Amino acid sequence: MKSQLRSSGSNSSKTSNLTKILTFALTFSLLLPGLALGNDVVAEIENTGNALVFYPTVEYDRLVLAVTGPCNFEYREVFDRGTPYFKLDETTIDGMYRYSLVAIPKINPEIIGVLKDARQAGDNSEVNQLCRDGKMPGDPATQSHGFRVDRAKIIFDLNSSEGRLGELDDTDYFDGSAAFYGGETYGDEEYGSSKAPLGIPTKDFVINDDLIVDGSACIGFDCVNGESFSFDTIRLKENNLRIKFDDTSVAASFPRTDWQLTANASANGGASKFSIDDISGNRTPFTVEANARSHSLYVDDGGRIGNRTSTPSTEIHTIDGDTPTLRLQQDGSSGFAPQTWDVAGNETNFFIRDVTNGSTLPFRIRPGAPTSSIFVDVSGDVGLGTASPDGALDITSGNAQLILDIGANSANVVELKSSTDGENIWTLFETGGGGAQFGLYDSAEGERFRITTTGSPNWMSGNVGLGCNNATADLTVNSSTNASATACGTGTESTMNAGDTAFVVTSSRTYKENLQPVVVDNVLSKIEEIGVYNYDFINGPKDRVGLMAEDFHQIFGRGPDNRLSGQEVQMALWLAVKELTGQNRQLIERLTEVESQLQAGATE
16 A cells, blocks of 8 residues: 655654544544445455355345456356355456346235336336326345456455545654645644644645636645746646535525546446446446547537537447347346347348347348348338338348248147137148148138148148139039039039039039130131140159140130140030031931932932
8 A cells, every 4th residue: 555645753652532533533434435325235245256246235036247348358147145256257357347137126916017018018108107196116126336357256255445534643744744735744733743644635725716827736745946838728636636616505495416537436446437326325326447439429510419520420339349248138127027138230131139038130131231131110000112002011122932940740830829818720731751742720610621742642621712703713612511612703614512523514504604606616616726736844844745725716816825734625616516416417417308319310
């Protein structure tokens, strides 16, 4: 400990009891703010050399111990029982560290239940009412301090502090000569001795007028005659530096909080820092540690805040060489469950990290993602690749596709639920194992549709319609054995009932209108013009025989030019049969006429 005052070397006089009492009081008053300010007394601390052990002195539900240090070192642990401690390991290199011990108070379970329900309902009205009623938990008690690690040993001792005064013994006196105090001497008249006790101010200077100093001023025990001020206007110079703002207001309606500017902790191994202390509230709302990066906090003339930059270009601008991160930590002190999120970004992705649950990354965006990759409209519609979604989910891209990759042996891929009872209406599932299987499941009726490559056959059950638009269905399937026909709207063209071996075409006049006879001349010659080919499908079945849609469309002018309708071909063949039937009838009539003529000639 540094001694700030000189000793006369005299052994002839003893320090009076009054001197000792005043010296202790002054020393204690100087040391205590440096040790306790900005901290609640949460725990007593034992330094074992390689560990700090915390013995709680308050009631708590949980204790949260956090330690930060050089090279982004971070230790965080939650203790709901036992004795919290921090122990050095291979990751704790030499340097300055800081601990924070937070005592999360016990909270009424009923309050916790109200908070939980309010959070799930998204309604904070009850929470606000609890706050107005003064029933919300207060701020948690927090104890924090700095310490040093030097050659794998913790340097930290709150009981060994650097006070303003040296330790006194029987010889700690200064003489009262004029040479020592600029011509002033002090004798028996004030202290009962020609010696003044060490550390006790000899006289105060009281100036009953404004003070103007034409030059610089130095305050502190280490100021010397001939001090070189350079550009300093006011200098504080000693081993414990404080500037205190002591507001003496007495009326309750006037603000009267006392504040203090503090440079460096007083404890052995404490932090080198500058802080603003709320003396009245025993808090330290602002601290800057030594060696903090330049422009760690910078506010420009536009109100923009820079973190590690003096040229912020947005309202909050953060710079770091490796993954700048914003941490959002709910510590549980207000009754809500603890939860910590990180929002960060680097050259590989922008992401949100769920720190509490294994540091998973539930949300990530890669650099270069196109505009409106994810877009939520005012209506709640979500667009993927579009800023104007046309439905609850609109996927728009150059190669629109939806991929559901749920891994092997998963149960439900997509579930459609009822908003009234929460039951599944339809489930798109993959049963897993033994090849690809795909199906639709109705929670009320069971499985209704399945396609599989192995095992059980492909099948459909229930009422299935293809091309149904409430007027006409190209195909309906009914599994009921009691149904003789199934109609989608009023005009089903083909049906297959249970037990049927082929599709049945619905052709009743009761389902049709605007009937017009079809007249096609020379059907046979037209059919004769249509070629029949052997062919292979590109990327498909080989060695097939059939017609070409383009040929049929060119000859008959029916159907699209690139697709061939079986019904169109069927009707062409039917018309050909009619034409053959007509020709056959004409031939028979001609033959009958010739036969009659031959018989008449033979008779003559």
